[in-house]
Structures are given as C-alpha cells and as structure tokens.
Amino acid sequence: MPKIKLTYFGIEAAAEPIRLALVLSGQEFEDERIAFPDWKELKPKTPYGSLPLMTIDDGPVKTQSMAMLRWVGATCSDTLYPRDKLYDVEEALGVVDDMKKSFEPAMYINMMPQSFGYPEGFGKTDEGKEKIKKLRTEWVEKELPKFLGRLEGLLDKSGGKWLVAGLDNPTIADCHAVVFLRSLTRGHVDYVNTQCLEVNPKVVSYVKRFCNLAPIKERYQDGIGSPAYK
Incomplete structure (x- = not known):
C-alpha cells in the first residue's frame, strides 16, 4: 500500500471526502492537521496557496481536492470509483x-x-x-x-x-x-x-x-x- 500523508486544517470541509474514501478503502494515511495560526507561514510554501495537500510515498506534493478524491477511489479501492x-x-x-x-x-x-x-x-x-x-x-x-x-x-x-x-x-x-x-x-x-x-x-x-x-x-x-x- 502506498504511504500517504494528507495535510489540511483541523476541520472537515474540502479534505473530509478524501479522508472518508481512505478510511473506506482501508488505506492507512497520516492525517496532518494544520492549526489556523500556522497557515500564514505555510501558505507561501504551497504550490497554489491552498490546502489540502497530499504526498504519496514521499513524492512531490499533490494539490486539488477532487483530483485527490478520484485518485484514492481509483488507486486504493476496487469499489469507490469502479x-x-x-x-x-x-x-x-x-x-x-x-x-x-x-x-x-x-x-x-x-x-x-x-x-x-x-x-x-x-x-x-x-x-x-x-x-x-x-x-x-x-x-x-x-x-x-x-x-x-x-x-x-x-x-x-x-x-x-x-x-x-x-x-x-x-x-x-x-x-x-x-x-x-x-x-x-x-x-x-x-x-x-x-x-x-x-x-x-x-x-x-x-x-x-x-x-x-x-x-x-x-x-x-x-x-x-x-x-x-x-
């Protein structure tokens, strides 16, 4: 199974569908939660100034929540995106x-x-x-x-x-x-x-x-x- 880290704030919103898809697929992942006060410093270091972010097997940072959701469905499960x-x-x-x-x-x-x-x-x-x-x-x-x-x-x-x-x-x-x-x-x-x-x-x-x-x-x-x- 790939090593996945998902980075978002400590709320549901844009990252939660991805989290739920990972949970349903049985895929373990690091659920990194960013405190809002820390976002100002992190934001300019992100590709597009937004979250969530995903890394797969310590590879390059991935962006766009819907792309992440589709990738999880297609890669980590046989039933989530048939x-x-x-x-x-x-x-x-x-x-x-x-x-x-x-x-x-x-x-x-x-x-x-x-x-x-x-x-x-x-x-x-x-x-x-x-x-x-x-x-x-x-x-x-x-x-x-x-x-x-x-x-x-x-x-x-x-x-x-x-x-x-x-x-x-x-x-x-x-x-x-x-x-x-x-x-x-x-x-x-x-x-x-x-x-x-x-x-x-x-x-x-x-x-x-x-x-x-x-x-x-x-x-x-x-x-x-x-x-x-x-």
Whole structure:
C-alpha cells in the first residue's frame, strides 16, 4: 500500500471526502492537521496557496481536492470509483457540485465579500448581517429542497441505497455528498437550521446509512458532527 500523508486544517470541509474514501478503502494515511495560526507561514510554501495537500510515498506534493478524491477511489479501492460505473459516479459528483456551488454565495459572502461585489468587512455591518441571514434562510427554504430532490432521484434510480445504481457499496460520490449534507446539520453555519435535511426523509436515511458503515461510524464515534447523523 502506498504511504500517504494528507495535510489540511483541523476541520472537515474540502479534505473530509478524501479522508472518508481512505478510511473506506482501508488505506492507512497520516492525517496532518494544520492549526489556523500556522497557515500564514505555510501558505507561501504551497504550490497554489491552498490546502489540502497530499504526498504519496514521499513524492512531490499533490494539490486539488477532487483530483485527490478520484485518485484514492481509483488507486486504493476496487469499489469507490469502479471503471464500469465511471459516468454514473461523475454524474453524481456533478449533482453534488451543483448543490455546493449554489450555496457558495450564501456561505462565503461573510468571509470573501469582495468576491460577491461587497466591500471588505461587509459581513460585520448591520446591512451585511441581514444580507447573510437573507441569503442563507432563502437558500435553505427554496433551493435546498430542490437539490435534495435531485439526490433523491439518484437514490430512487439506484434502489435507494447509494447515489450510483447497481452497487452494493458507496463510491467517492457518496463521500463527497455526505460531507456537504452533514455540514448543514452541524450548527456551525449561522441561520441554517440543523434539521434542514428533514424535509427529505430519504436523504436523511441515506446520510445515516453512510455514517453507520462500520469504518465511518468508528471515525465519528468521538462525537464529530450532528448526533442525528452519526
């Protein structure tokens, strides 16, 4: 098995789908967590000024989280990125990415207001706080059910178990989807109700089914994440 080191912050976010794929594949890896105060010094030493990073057998540093996820699925497992289901996995990944991109303005306007046409510090103003609240509550009310319905469609197509039909095991698409869905239930995003997934019971059951897989359940037994979806 290759020697792998995955470097990211001590949060889930972009690295967690990769971690979960490694866990499901049975691949041992060094899970290096960078403290936020140390990031300023490390950032200029990275290829593109971003994390996560991956090294394989002490080789050159690899970048781009989705490339890492696909590599793990293709290299470390026979079931996470099966060649005969390549298109189906990519289609499911695309559906999840559409959902994530839809939420980005509401999620990141507080941290990167300039990217959305607002001045620096906008999120700390009264106007900014109201704008953030409006964007997030409206997304949960109007957009989230639509995207959950798309995921439900994939589940129905597959018989209700995973996002890709005809498989008994999850794929990297499920690793990608569950991390984002769980992020909405953990209470760390202001104005996003931790019960927001409950509008779609099939998706809730899907998240629970994934999180109750033995390797994943063991990983989350320390209390990481919403108790409802462990």
